[in-house]
Amino acid sequence: MSNASLDAIAAKSDQPFPGAPNNWRRFFSFSTDHKVIGIQYMVTAFVFFLIGGLLAMVMRGELITPEADLVDRTVYNALFTMHGTIMLFMWTFPMLNGLSNYLVPLMIGARDMAFPRLNAAAFWLVPVFGTLLMVSFFVPGGPSQSGWWAYPPVSLQNPTGNLINGQVLWLLAVALSGVSSIMGAVNFVTTIFRMRAPGMGWFRMPAFCWTVLSAQMIQLFGLPSLTAGAVMLLLDLTAGTSFFDPAKGGDPVLYQHFFWFYSHPAVYVIILPIFGTFSEIFPVYARKPLFGYRFVVVSSVIITVLSAMVWVHHMFASGTPSWMRMLFMFSTMLISVPTGVKVFAWVATVWGGKLRLDTPMLFALGGLVCFLFAGITGVMLGAVPFDIHVNNTYFVVGHFHYVIYGATVMGIYAAIYHWFPKMTGHMYYEGLGKLHFALTFIGVNLNFFPMHPLGLMGMPRRVASYDPEFAYWNVIASLGGFLLGVSTLPFILNIVSSWVLGKRAPANPWNAIGLEWLISSPPPVENFEEIPIVVSGPYGYGSDESLVANNPAGELISEHS
């Protein structure tokens, strides 16, 4: 099956949808097609990625010299606040939601998500709160300058005295983002539970869907805490309540618990689908089944469970008693076990394979190396005595950028290249893809490695100016940052030009196994002419087993090898 030629099916593409726009205009409409919504999410998110990246480059410009001499301190503080906020709430979450939206129904053999209108509504909230965040640059006093954690009392200070200020808009945007994500999570969880194709038992489901399920469960139990915290802070700021204001008897540390109870698991909401992407991509380009599939997918669920009890590791230097520090040190380190299971499984999948180093594979390998590094510094940070030294320093910033850029963004690029032919019906340009990979990988390491020695030396995060001994590593990091800016150019050129002019993609250009590869590129509206009947596991590389008992693409009869 794996080596069956399915190119013939490619003929059936560009299927018009009765009554709906079937050209580019559909991407600007309230479409309920999960594929359209997926692409809407991804393109919107990418625009915000560029904005967040520009903010970061101005910050790196400021940090290239020790003095605060490029921008005013208030501007710098707004930059890092909005950079963090945009990259999380406007880039990674919507991007991964888009990817999951596009892929999950295809991978489980469904014609759409469980609640298509809810799906569209959840997406259309994204431009709404994105606009709120952007508008905050133009209100008096500027956007929020309290960091993306918005810790009170700084976030309650409001020097302008205006009711409409950057912090209020920020809190509204975060609360709306929470609502949108909860809507999305309900949809994903329902879809995966209820709409798997006949024959697709839990242990025949692709690892990517397992990770999406695990990630979206976190949204369901975690987001209410953050959203409630944001609303309480909003009331403190506007209505004179005193949940968190110590001057009026409130407890600022309570907010930190509300915030991190969600915002640490949120890291797993981000990284789990990336784990899923790695689990999909390594088998295809190593031509081997995913090693230890059951261990790999079950470990995602274990990560979800453990992620609910690690949040205090962000507060080791805060107002936490010793017993709490020790308890959360153990739980934090424990999470490296299921994560390690995955890393070793990917290495074993690649080992002894027949590797094809196409762009998606390069990005996946690069992402894996970055993730490994981040995982190791993560365990270090879990160790309380060491964390107390580097907490709130650049060591932490370096660590999480290896997670968020090194592993996540590289994983996202891997996914985009891998499924680009499926999504657009065109092949991308391999040479530009490889150039993009080289610039990204070098840029990530130049930009984020130097942050580790800086943190060890004691440079706090969020500083607009710093002592001269930190200048050396900061210059290198800034050069890396500018290189990362440049690295997006070949990507944009590649995506835009190949989407318009690229070679037509066959149904299965990578010879991959999976329901999405059995139908045309791009898939028709409602995906499957006939709901597939799944008869084997998802990674039958090297065996002759067939994945399905019928031909989900309809009229064409598939030829099995």
Place this chain on the structure above:
Amino acid sequence: MTTPTTPEKPRSLSFRTVAQLVALVIADAAISVWVGRQAYLWMPPQASAEALLVDDLFGFLTTIGSFIFLGVTTALLYSVLFQRADKYDISDGPPVEGNLLVEVLWTTIPLGLVIWIATYSYQIYDQMAILGPMEHMNHVPNLGLMPPAEAATLPAVPEKTPIEVHVRQWAWEFHYPDQNIISTELHLPVNERARLKLISEDVLHGFYVPAFRVKQDVIPGSTIDFGFMPIREGRYRLRDSDYSGTYFAANQGIVVVESAEAYQQWLATAAQQPLTEADNRAFREFTKLGDRPISAGWKTVEPAPPPRVNFASSEEDSYE
């Protein structure tokens, strides 16, 4: 295409393969131990007893981390270099779906490793006895400098009055209640456990001296007892480590660790000085309009006026 018709039986490892593996593991371990030793050089000077403990822990974590990182990346690099498909080879690799023994091993070994790391970290933490804000210092912690039995029999040391650390947007101020001194420089006697009371007058701040490896958020509305053991004379940087608003980065200070005699001398001299206005970077920047970098004209919380102190730090930027 050549797919095996029966699943491969696990072959017994040849002596040669075992020898190669053992050699690789030894090489990895040797390199990792070396990297772990280097880790001490990446840290600031070891100016407190806590620093010695934290650096040992970091060296240990770096050794283990390097071992894993090198092992995994070497395997990946080998695959990438030597296990690529030929250009026109479209066949699949061996259909190995897993190996229960291997999978159980790579679950249980990391689990054991994690328990080891956590236990070691716990012991270090115990020795540091960094006190959470909800506890009270009622014993002299054993810093690993003497066996616990001996430490327990020490005569009770008379409790010193703690030095009050006041922090606000954006200045550090140190109050010595017994001598009635206010200073912008924190002076501490060497080899004597420092006792501090951390007090924030407005927002969250963080007390952080990298050379001591200690850090504690200062939380408005509560007074935090804090302690550590300076063991090396010198001038060190104090930084605000928890984001505190516009001039956060400028909120720095100096800690001076000196001999008991020099410390007493300093206390005596400082007590003689009248209160004068200290230099304050945040206030200076805020009031010095003009020659500002790119500014959006956004309104900021105004810095508090410069502290009035008996002793003001004269060499703000001279430290190790």
